[in-house]
Amino acid sequence: MLLELKDIRKTFGGVTALRSGNLSVKPGEVHLLMGENGAGKSTLMKIVAGMYQPDGGEIRWNGQPVQFANPAQAASAGIAMVHQESLLFPHLTVAENIYLGRTGSGPFVSRRQMLDNARKLIEDQRFPLQADWLVSKLSPAGKQMVEICRAVSLGSSLLIFDEPTSSLSESETREVFRIVKNLRDRGMGVIYITHRLEELRTVGDHVTVLRDGATVHSSPLAELDTQGLIRHMVGREVAALYSRTPVPPGEPLLVIENLCRKPLLQNINLTVRAGEIVGMAGLVGAGRTELCRAIFGVDQRDSGSIAVCGQPVKASEPREAVQSGVALITEDRQKTGLATQLSIACNVTMANLDSISSYGTLDLKREKTMTSGYQEKLRIKMNAPTQLAGRLSGGNQQKVVISKWLATGAKVFLFDEPTRGIDVGAKVEVFQVMDELARNGAAILMVSSELPEIQQVADRIVVMRQGRISGELPGGASQEDIMRLAVFETESGRMPGEDEGTIQ
Numbered sequence: 001m002l003l004e005l006k007d008i009r010k011t012f013g014g015v016t017a018l019r020s021g022n023l024s025v026k027p028g029e030v031h032l033l034m035g036e037n038g039a040g041k042s043t044l045m046k047i048v049a050g051m052y053q054p055d056g057g058e059i060r061w062n063g064q065p066v067q068f069a070n071p072a073q074a075a076s077a078g079i080a081m082v083h084q085e086s087l088l089f090p091h092l093t094v095a096e097n098i099y100l101g102r103t104g105s106g107p108f109v110s111r112r113q114m115l116d117n118a119r120k121l122i123e124d125q126r127f128p129l130q131a132d133w134l135v136s137k138l139s140p141a142g143k144q145m146v147e148i149c150r151a152v153s154l155g156s157s158l159l160i161f162d163e164p165t166s167s168l169s170e171s172e173t174r175e176v177f178r179i180v181k182n183l184r185d186r187g188m189g190v191i192y193i194t195h196r197l198e199e200l201r202t203v204g205d206h207v208t209v210l211r212d213g214a215t216v217h218s219s220p221l222a223e224l225d226t227q228g229l230i231r232h233m234v235g236r237e238v239a240a241l242y243s244r245t246p247v248p249p250g251e252p253l254l255v256i257e258n259l260c261r262k263p264l265l266q267n268i269n270l271t272v273r274a275g276e277i278v279g280m281a282g283l284v285g286a287g288r289t290e291l292c293r294a295i296f297g298v299d300q301r302d303s304g305s306i307a308v309c310g311q312p313v314k315a316s317e318p319r320e321a322v323q324s325g326v327a328l329i330t331e332d333r334q335k336t337g338l339a340t341q342l343s344i345a346c347n348v349t350m351a352n353l354d355s356i357s358s359y360g361t362l363d364l365k366r367e368k369t370m371t372s373g374y375q376e377k378l379r380i381k382m383n384a385p386t387q388l389a390g391r392l393s394g395g396n397q398q399k400v401v402i403s404k405w406l407a408t409g410a411k412v413f414l415f416d417e418p419t420r421g422i423d424v425g426a427k428v429e430v431f432q433v434m435d436e437l438a439r440n441g442a443a444i445l446m447v448s449s450e451l452p453e454i455q456q457v458a459d460r461i462v463v464m465r466q467g468r469i470s471g472e473l474p475g476g477a478s479q480e481d482i483m484r485l486a487v488f489e490t491e492s493g494r495m496p497g498e499d500e501g502t503i504q
Ligand SMILES: Nc1ncnc2c1ncn2[C@@H]1O[C@H](COP(=O)(O)OP(=O)(O)OP(=O)(O)O)[C@@H](O)[C@H]1O
Pocket: 012, 013, 015, 016, 017, 035, 036, 037, 038, 039, 040, 041, 042, 043, 044, 381, 382, 391, 392, 393, 394, 395, 396, 421
């Protein structure tokens, strides 16, 4: 065995993150690590990578018991982790990031030599990168490739990916799969965390499932079907699948006319009525997020009009959008959704302080009740409302962001990739919340790259392509029909972006 974890335990303050983490990885194996939000996956891997110290249990590396006091020790033993939130230095080049901390001494006499080595490494991996590009200019996939190059250059024999594809496009995801298979074929061990059930069988050999901090299952992937996997993850049959209860659409609550914003958005016309859930499909880069931002007033529009609940919105700033009743649940919770340094309760109530204050003072009891309400509704795994939001697991952070906007009592909800990083069980809960909002008269626009989700949830499907609305389909339309509207077929028959250096 390359890596063996036995009975690993870890608590943070009063919170038990791991009760009994067990996992064994062989060389040349892609090992999937699955489990609900807050199950302890990231914590277990951070222990392996030397970022946290376990409270108990044993780590064996190549058969020997080890303890890593810090990430550098784990790295020199041959363990590297590719984090979802990139830890690279944006203002340095690709080559500098790959060889960070190893220049000026050791193997490199000159900068030129460093560049040459980086070039060779990138070529070996067949990555569409240049050694002298600035990392700040790279897409999320490009940044991951730099981290992979760094891991390979360090001679790592185990590479850990924590949800690598949750913010990637289709073609970037395929690229990550190719890389993972390539690493495995060269005899490296790979541990791979994901919530996307449909991608598992493409990459995985073995699967380990964590539930509430303990390993509850481990087997070759072929021995476990998807239902069995879900059962292990959530500890119950997930029979209660989401079902939409459509209501007759009411008044138009969001009306967009001829909206333009250079360089991308062109003549957008869209109406969403009370009670409707409109799904918005399209390839990454088609302008869906840009449209949400323009509606919310984060980005200025060049021309066109937006009306919410019958009132025109100048949308010069998000505050105006919020006051007129718009909520935006962003796709990037770390950057734009969550105040990681504030408590969970502050995050939930911050967009709606009026409702919990009287005469200028906050009613903390009310704040707490409100937070507990959402905790129950969305099953947020947390210790206390006073806990720092940044300390929650990735998926639970997303649920806090959703709660924040639910608490505003908005009438128009823009959900941009709402289920990103959320586990199978919680997805159903998020959809149920949308259904309830719609039944209570809200208008919902949901952007999603997961076609099955759009098919399941939307009453109507609007498709964007290259900054325009390319068509509209009824809810439940086939994936082929949606893709046809989403993809601009070039003469060569290739999908755009496939061959044109989407990395930089
Ligand atoms: N630094 C920390 N301080 C306090 N609690 C923490 C810390 N890191 C993790 N936790 C808690 O430990 C538990 C497990 O978290 P972890 O991030 O490992 O979950 P996860 O399985 O990766 O979930 P997700 O799928 O949502 O990313 C959670 O309840 C989380 O709140």
